[in-house]
Amino acid sequence: MGHDFAPMKNDLIIRAAKGEKVERPPIWIMRQAGRYLPEYHEAKGNRDFFECCRDPEVASTITLQPIDRFAGLIDAAIIFSDILVIPQALGMVVEMIDKKGPHFPEPLVSPTDGQYEKVMAKDTLAAVEELDYVYKAITVTRTKLQGRVPLIGFCGAPWTLLCYMVEGGGTKLFAQSKTWLYRYPEATKALLHKIAEVCVEYLARQVQAGAQLVQVFDSWAGELSPAAFREFTQPSLAYIAEQLPKRLAELGLERVPMILFPKGAWYALDACCSKESLGSYDVVGLDWQHDPASAVATRGDRKIVLQGNADPGILYGTHERITKTVQEMVEGFEWKKRQSGWIVNLGHGITPFVKPDDLKFFLEEIHRQTKL
Template identity: 80%
Template sequence: MAHSFEPMKNDLIIRAAWGQKVERPPMWVMRQAGRYLPEYHEAKGSRDFFECCRDPEVASTLTLQPVERFAGLIDAAIIFSDILVIPQAMGMVVEMVDKKGPHFPNPLRSPDDGQYAEVLARDVDVSKELKYVYDAITLTRKKLRGRVPLIGFCGAPWTLMCYMVEGGGTKLFIQSKTWIYKYPEETKKMLQKISELCVEYLALQVQAGAQLIQVFDSWASELSPASFKEFAQPYLAYISENLPKRLKELGLEPVPMIVFPKGAWYALDACCSLGYNVVGMDWLHDPAEASKIRGDRPITLQGNADPGVLYGTRESISKVVKNLVEGFDWHNRQQGWIVNLGHGITPFVNPDDLKYFFEEVHRQTKI
């Protein structure tokens, strides 16, 4: 179904993501809609996290909050949702436990536990199961009225598989490592299934109104370089190769694709050749070094201030911005960089300090 939306007033991030020269580097930050904003708690009320995701009105309100608070400073909205909606669509139960995070009461324990075969065999209709996400995207695009583009996203296959076998967040990744080293072929079958669902899910987000997409590989850091090549890279490549094909089948134009392999610093070179337009980087990368690794490939780098700087002084924030501006060689290139943090905003950040970060980027990148 084709939707009609108001024309874009600010398409800076789209042009930057396609590698074009731009008048200033576009800015947005991961987790920009969320608990550090007082208005988030007000709009969320007594609903739990997933209830907010499933209510298009609430999800769109939360998505717009940072755009409204930081008007004129922020160049994209990202739909308020969660990466774990795919495992939910696959029939797994996921709860959001207060002060603990996501919890799977029945994680996948081994290929022989019955649930693995069931989840692998299930015919998942993401158009039906995740309709609430597409409804939220369409509603948000309408409410944005062209102010800034809207980013859709999914979790990367490896990261989703980690949650599905661990049952939630973990420090040790015992189950994830057991799967890749004890059941590598069964792991790959599940990763392929997830990859196919990700392609369809992202394509339907674009159909609903998303104008860029990001693939979050939040647990890429848990893989060795050899394991990343085997259990992450092929599935990230599958998405970047097949999403444009699926969009074409749906009669849709291609959109810029961002990959964010958090912690996989060793894979930056490979990720610049994975078929994505933008490679998101965490704060463990040195911007100048990353720019050298990218070389003359037409890839835009996204990032990568340490989110922890927002607990620091204004002087510290200015210094970090200076390092980014110089490292990404902004004044000479005027392309190839989208400003972001190296991961999501952490709790208890003062929104005024984030505002100062944005203002500093504006000040230091003036041409």
């Protein structure tokens, strides 16, 4: 189905993601739409978190809030949703518990339990069709944006989703996740591949609905050893990178820039920058534990754009410290020398209790310090 969207007024992030020289580095912020904004709580009202995700109008309203509040300072919107809609589409119950986070009443216990078999048997197309509310939210949002900035779609990476599915929620130990890796390696690989297949179709449908870039969030990549990353996670990430452009072509759609965010996987940066290892990701997101200059050196001459990577905690600090952090990024990513290869972001999402005016100051500092 075709859409008649308004022409783009600001395509800075799309050009930057393609490796082009740009007049300034584009900026967007993970979790830029969310609970740190007072208007988010007004829009959410008494609704459950997932109720907001499933209501296209509410999701669209929340997505647009930072674009309206920080007009001219942010160069992309990212659809308001959650990575755990994929496990839901695969037949698992996911609840969002206030002040605790996501909870799976019936996590995957072993390859012989009924839940695992049910997930593996779920038809991929049937699963992604259950996420129609996400596609509607994207189309509504893209229409409302009127070309002000591009719209980013996203999914969780297979490994990160598997962690939630077997742990039953967030964890610090990853005991169940590691049990699956090292006790049931073949079943783990099969599950990762199943999730990757869903990710490809899900992202393709988001692009069809109007998303102009996509990001794959591998939030728990840092919990893997380098060997485990190569054996388990790298194949599923490469599958998404290779198959999504093919699926878009089948749907008569143009390829869109693809961003990979392997949080904590500093050891895998070289592989993430390699077309041979991880396919055709255009952008690699860095968390705050990367040194920008070292990351630039690791990338070398490869045509990969780096995204990030200020410590989200800097937004709790003084404006002087924010200024210093921005300066370190501008110098480390060699912005004034290259004028390419960098998309500005935090090293993860905005944390609770950040004051919107402090984020605004961070955004303004980026604009001020990157002015040519």
